[in-house]
Amino acid sequence: MSTTAPIGEDKIVAKVTSKHVPIYVMGKRYDVPDSLTIMKAMEYAGYKFIRGCGCRGGICGACGTVYKKPDDYKIHVGLACQTVVQEGMHLTQIPFYPATRTVFDYEQTPAVAEAVFKAYPELFRCVACNACTKICPMDVPVMDYVAAIKRGDFEKATELSFDCIQCGLCASRCMAEMAQYHIAQMVRRIYGGKIKPKATHLAVMVDNVKAGKFKDGLEQLKKADVATLKQLYMSKDAREIEPNMSEDEWVPTNNAYL
Amino acid sequence: MPYPQALKELIKKVEATRPERVARKKKGEEVPFMSLDERAATLQFHPDVKEEGRRALLVGPSKGYRLAHEYADLLEAMPRVDPDKVDLSTPHIETDVLVIGGGGAGTAAALLAQEQGAKVLVATKLRHGDANTMMAEGGIQGCSKGHKDSPYYHYLDVMGGGHFVNVPELVETLVTEAPDVLQWLEHLGMNFSKFPDGRLKTMHGGGTSRKRMHYAADITGAEIMRTIRDEARNRAADITVLEFSPAVELILDDQGKCAGALLYNMETEEYLVVRAKAVVMATGGSGRLHVQSFMTTNHYGATFDGVVMAYRAGVPVCFLHTIQYHPTGVVFPEQAEGILITEKFRGIGANLVNVEGNQFVNEREPRDVEAAAIIKECTKKGLGVPTPTGRFGVWLDSPMIEDLHGPGTVEKEFPGKHILYERFGIDISKEPMLIYPTLHYQNGGLEYQSDGSTRIAGLYVAGEVGGGVHGENRLMGNSLLDILVFGRLAGAAAGVYAKAKGASLGKLSLDHVRVFTKELQESKVGADRVSPLLLPDYTLLDTKSRQLTSHYVGSLR
Numbered sequence: 001m002s003t004t005a006p007i008g009e010d011k012i013v014a015k016v017t018s019k020h021v022p023i024y025v026m027g028k029r030y031d032v033p034d035s036l037t038i039m040k041a042m043e044y045a046g047y048k049f050i051r052g053c054g055c056r057g058g059i060c061g062a063c064g065t066v067y068k069k070p071d072d073y074k075i076h077v078g079l080a081c082q083t084v085v086q087e088g089m090h091l092t093q094i095p096f097y098p099a100t101r102t103v104f105d106y107e108q109t110p111a112v113a114e115a116v117f118k119a120y121p122e123l124f125r126c127v128a129c130n131a132c133t134k135i136c137p138m139d140v141p142v143m144d145y146v147a148a149i150k151r152g153d154f155e156k157a158t159e160l161s162f163d164c165i166q167c168g169l170c171a172s173r174c175m176a177e178m179a180q181y182h183i184a185q186m187v188r189r190i191y192g193g194k195i196k197p198k199a200t201h202l203a204v205m206v207d208n209v210k211a212g213k214f215k216d217g218l219e220q221l222k223k224a225d226v227a228t229l230k231q232l233y234m235s236k237d238a239r240e241i242e243p244n245m246s247e248d249e250w251v252p253t254n255n256a257y258l
Numbered sequence: 259m260p261y262p263q264a265l266k267e268l269i270k271k272v273e274a275t276r277p278e279r280v281a282r283k284k285k286g287e288e289v290p291f292m293s294l295d296e297r298a299a300t301l302q303f304h305p306d307v308k309e310e311g312r313r314a315l316l317v318g319p320s321k322g323y324r325l326a327h328e329y330a331d332l333l334e335a336m337p338r339v340d341p342d343k344v345d346l347s348t349p350h351i352e353t354d355v356l357v358i359g360g361g362g363a364g365t366a367a368a369l370l371a372q373e374q375g376a377k378v379l380v381a382t383k384l385r386h387g388d389a390n391t392m393m394a395e396g397g398i399q400g401c402s403k404g405h406k407d408s409p410y411y412h413y414l415d416v417m418g419g420g421h422f423v424n425v426p427e428l429v430e431t432l433v434t435e436a437p438d439v440l441q442w443l444e445h446l447g448m449n450f451s452k453f454p455d456g457r458l459k460t461m462h463g464g465g466t467s468r469k470r471m472h473y474a475a476d477i478t479g480a481e482i483m484r485t486i487r488d489e490a491r492n493r494a495a496d497i498t499v500l501e502f503s504p505a506v507e508l509i510l511d512d513q514g515k516c517a518g519a520l521l522y523n524m525e526t527e528e529y530l531v532v533r534a535k536a537v538v539m540a541t542g543g544s545g546r547l548h549v550q551s552f553m554t555t556n557h558y559g560a561t562f563d564g565v566v567m568a569y570r571a572g573v574p575v576c577f578l579h580t581i582q583y584h585p586t587g588v589v590f591p592e593q594a595e596g597i598l599i600t601e602k603f604r605g606i607g608a609n610l611v612n613v614e615g616n617q618f619v620n621e622r623e624p625r626d627v628e629a630a631a632i633i634k635e636c637t638k639k640g641l642g643v644p645t646p647t648g649r650f651g652v653w654l655d656s657p658m659i660e661d662l663h664g665p666g667t668v669e670k671e672f673p674g675k676h677i678l679y680e681r682f683g684i685d686i687s688k689e690p691m692l693i694y695p696t697l698h699y700q701n702g703g704l705e706y707q708s709d710g711s712t713r714i715a716g717l718y719v720a721g722e723v724g725g726g727v728h729g730e731n732r733l734m735g736n737s738l739l740d741i742l743v744f745g746r747l748a749g750a751a752a753g754v755y756a757k758a759k760g761a762s763l764g765k766l767s768l769d770h771v772r773v774f775t776k777e778l779q780e781s782k783v784g785a786d787r788v789s790p791l792l793l794p795d796y797t798l799l800d801t802k803s804r805q806l807t808s809h810y811v812g813s814l815r
C-alpha cells in the first residue's frame with residue numbers, strides 16, 4: 001500500500017546553506033549540508049530513526065554520539081540532535097549501553113550513604129581516571145559527583161549531577177564498570193525526598209484542601225455563568241495580580257477565598 | 259552558528275532601548291495587559307482562525323467537527339493491520355492494566371494502578387521517558403502558598419486562559435488535586451528549586467494571577483520524569499515496560515468493553531496481542547504532525563496515535579479545533595529551529611522586542627494571545643527581524659534579566675538554554691534570542707471524565723491525549739500538573755476496575771475496526787492513508803525516489 005502526505009520533510013534542510021561536506025556514518029561516506037545537526041544530516045542521507053532519536057531537543061539522552069575528526073586522535077562526543085556536522089567526521093551513535101541498576105525500596109531506604117554503598121559497591125572501584133567526565137555530552141563533572149557520593153555528600157552530588165540526561169555514555173567508558181547515572185539518580189532521590197527540608201506551606205495546603213476549605217468557593221465558580229466568570233477574571237479586586245517583582249511574602253488585599 | 263553581522267547590528271537597537279525598559283520594570287510599570295476585546299482582535303492572527311486550515315470530519319463519533327487537516331487526515335485513514343489477519347484467540351501477553359505511553363501521564367498511571375494491586379504493562383513507542391514530559395522546562399502549577407493563593411484563584415486562571423469553555427469538573431479536579439501532586443513529587447524525591455528552609459520557589463507564568471509555578475531549575479519535566487520513572491523501575495516486579503512497541507489498535511471484547519491492544523514491535527516488525535482488563539491511553543500530543551507547516555517543540559513520537567486508536571473505537575474528541583503555538587521557539591540558529599525557549603524567561607521579566615528595539619506586547623499574556631501578537635508584528639506590521647534563512651522572528655531580550663536580577667542569573671536559572679546557545683557561539687546573557695511561535699501543545703483530544711474514564715468501559719484517558727481541562731488554550735505549567743493529576747486518577751481507577759470487573763472480560767474483538775473501515779469506504783475518504791502514524795517521515799522525496807523496493811505504510815518503510 002502506498003500513501004500520500006510525507007510530513008515535514010521540507011523542514012529538515014536549512015534552505016540557504018549550499019555547502020556539502022562529507023561525513024562518515026559508521027565508516028560510510030555521505031555528503032550532507034554543513035549546517036545540519038548530525039541527526040538531521042543522517043535523515044538527509046536517508047536514515048530513518050527508530051532508536052537513537054527521542055526528544056530532538058537535547059534532554060532525553062537517546063542520541064549520544066561519538067566521533068573522531070580527521071586531524072586528531074581524540075574521541076569526541078556530542079548529542080546527535082544538538083551537534084552540527086563537521087567535515088570529515090567519523091561517527092557512530094551509541095543509543096544504548098548495558099548498565100546495572102539496583103532495585104531499591106524507596107520508602108524503606110534510609111537517608112544514609114551506606115544505603116547507596118550497599119546498592120552499588122562498585123562505587124569504590126573508581127580509579128579516578130576521569131574518562132566519564134571527558135565523555136559526558138552535557139559537561140557533567142561525573143567523576144566529581146562520584147567522589148561526592150563516596151564522601152556521602154549527597155547535596156553536592158545532586159548539584160553536580162543535576163544536568164545528567166542518562167544517556168549512558170559515562171558507563172560505556174568506566175573502568176570500574178559502574179553505571180554512574182543510575183547511582184546519581186538514587187542519590188538525588190534520597191537527597192530530594194529525605195534530606196532536603198520539606199515545604200511546610202505545601203503540607204498545610206494539602207491539609208486545608210483535604211479538610212474541604214475551598215469547596216464552597218469552587219462550587220460557586222463551577223456554577224457561575226461565563227459572564228460572571230469573565231467579570232471575576234478581569235476584576236482587579238476579585239483576581240488581583242501579584243506583581244512580577246514581588247517577594248514571596250506578598251499578600252493580596254482581598255483574601256476572601258484564601 | 260553565531261549571529262551574523264547584520265543581526266549584530268540589529269541587536270544594537272535592542273540594547274539602545276534596554277536601560278529604559280529595565281528602569282520601567284524595576285518601577286513596576288508594565289506595558290498594560292490587553293482587555294478581553296483587544297485579546298480577541300489580536301487572536302485574529304492566530305493560526306487557529308484560518309478556516310482553510312481545517313475541515314469537517316466525515317466519519318466517526320465526532321462526525322461534522324471541524325479540525326486541522328493534519329488531524330483529519332489521520333482520523334480518516336485505514337488501519338495499519340487488516341483485522342482478519344490477527345489471531346485474537348491466544349493473546350501473547352495478559353495483564354491487569356495496560357498503559358499505552360511511557361511519558362509522565364502513563365508512568366503516573368502505572369504507579370497508581372500498581373498500588374491497587376494490579377499487574378501493569380507499559381507499552382511505549384520509544385524508550386521509557388522519551389516523551390514530551392521529559393522536555394518540559396518551565397514548571398508545574400499548583401497552589402502551595404496559602405497566604406496568597408488557593409485553588410479558587412487557580413481555577414479562575416485556568417478558565418480565563420482556556421477562554422471560559424473548559425469542562426468545569428475537570429478544572430475543579432485539576433486545581434484541588436494539585437497540592438497533593440506536588441507533595442507526592444516532593445515525597446518521591448524530586449528536587450524542586452527551594453529556599454534553604456524548604457519553602458518552594460515559585461514564579462509567574464503567562465496568565466497566572468499568583469506566582470504558583472514550581473520548578474526544578476530549567477529541567478522541571480526531566481526531573482519529574484526521571485524521578486517517577488526511577489520509582490516505576492523499582493517496582494519492576496509488578497510493572498513491566500515494553501519499549502519500541504507502540505500500540506496500533508485498541509482491542510475490545512464482544513460486549514464493547516476495552517480489552518487490550520495490538521502492539522507493534524518496531525524492531526522485529528511483529529504484532530503482539532495484549533489482553534488487559536483495563537487500558538489507560540496516555541500517548542501524549544501531536545506536534546510532529548507539523549500542522550500548517552509550523553516547526554515544533556515536541557519529541558519524535560508525538561504523532562496523535564492515541565486519539566486515532568480511541569476515536570476508531572468510539573471515543574469522541576473535543577477542543578481539537580485549537581492548537582497551542584508556543585510564542586517563543588528558536589527561529590535562528592537554524593540547527594535549533596523549533597526548540598522551545600521556556601516561558602520562564604518571560605516570567606522572570608525578559609521583554610519581547612521588535613526589529614526597531616521596541617517592546618510591542620506585555621510578555622505575560624496567555625500563550626495564544628502572545629503568539630498571535632508576535633505573528634501580527636512579523637506579518638501585518640512588518641516589524642519582524644529577518645533571519646539569514648529567510649524567516650522572521652522577534653527578540654526575546656534575555657540580557658535584561660541580568661540587569662533585573664543580577665549578573666549570572668541567566669546562566670544560573672537557565673543552564674540548559676545557556677549551554678545550547680553557547681554551542682552555537684551565542685551568549686544569551688549578553689545577546690538576545692531570536693524567536694517565533696512554534697507548534698507546542700495539543701489543547702484538545704479525547705473526551706474523558708474526572709477519573710479518566712471514557713464512554714468505553716475499561717478505557718481510561720490521561721494527559722495530553724485528552725481534552726477538556728484546558729479548554730481552548732492551556733496555560734504554562736498546567737500540563738505537567740494535568741498529566742500527574744489525571745495520570746494518577748486514571749491509573750487508580752483502572753487498577754480498581756481491573757480488580758473488580760476484569761473477570762467478566764468477554765471474547766476479544768477487532769470488529770470496531772471493521773465497522774470503522776466500512777464507514778470510511780462508504781464515505782469514500784482515507785483509502786490512501788494509513789494511521790496511526792507512529793513516527794514522522796523526514797525522508798527526502800529525492801531519497802525516496804531511489805528506494806525502489808521499499809514502500810511506505812504510514813510512515814514506516
Ligand SMILES: Cc1cc2nc3c(=O)[nH]c(=O)nc-3n(C[C@H](O)[C@H](O)[C@H](O)COP(=O)(O)OP(=O)(O)OC[C@H]3O[C@@H](n4cnc5c(N)ncnc54)[C@H](O)[C@@H]3O)c2cc1C
Binds near residue numbers: 358479504541555699
Ligand atoms: C518542549 C516542551 C516544553 C514544555 N514545557 C512545559 C512546562 O514547562 N510546563 C508544563 O506544564 N507543560 C509543559 N509542556 C507540556 C507537557 O510537557 C506535556 O504536555 C506533557 O508532558 C504530556 O505528557 P503525557 O504523558 O500526556 O505525554 P508524553 O509525555 O508525550 O508521553 C507520551 C508517551 O507515549 C508514547 N506514545 C506515543 N504514541 C504511542 C503509541 N502508539 N503506543 C505507545 N506509546 C506511544 C510517546 O512516545 C511518549 O513516550 C512542554 C512540552 C514540550 C514539548
Ligand code: FES
Binds near residue numbers: 062079080081082
Ligand atoms: S534526541 Fe533527545 S537528547 Fe538528542
